[in-house]
Amino acid sequence: MCPLSNVALRVVPALGQHVLPGMLDAGLLATVNSDDPAYFGGYVDDNLAAVQREFGFDDKQLAGLARNSFDACFAPQADKARWKAEVDSWLAAGPSAQPR
Numbered sequence: 001m002c003p004l005s006n007v008a009l010r011v012v013p014a015l016g017q018h019v020l021p022g023m024l025d026a027g028l029l030a031t032v033n034s035d036d037p038a039y040f041g042g043y044v045d046d047n048l049a050a051v052q053r054e055f056g057f058d059d060k061q062l063a064g065l066a067r068n069s070f071d072a073c074f075a076p077q078a079d080k081a082r083w084k085a086e087v088d089s090w091l092a093a094g095p096s097a098q099p100r
Contacts, residue, residue, distance in 0.1 A: 001018075001032065002040070002042075002047060003018050003050055004040050004041060004042035005036065006018060015050060015051070015054045016055075018054075020051060020055070024061075029068050030068060034047055048065065059091055063090070070084055
């Protein structure tokens with residue numbers, strides 16, 4: 001889903017009312033993406049930062065969203081495994097080693 005464009009298009013009245021947390025709580029393979037960033041004002045990292053601020057997502061939850069995106073894509077399994085390992089490495093490095 002594309003939270004910033006969902007708000008801009010009035011799919012939800014405000015980001016705080018977005019269904020993303022509920023979908024994740026239900027165990028759905030939800031992903032955060034972008035939709036025409038120049039028009040809706042947000043690339044993927046902007047959308048992730050917005051949901052992190054709004055819902056208080058921690059780094060483990062953001063890593064889960066990244067892992068979901070790899071699980072949902074049509075890339076070869078070897079690429080998915082490599083990308084997931086990079087996310088796991090980022091998470092293991094801890095907040096002090098992560099650029100903000």
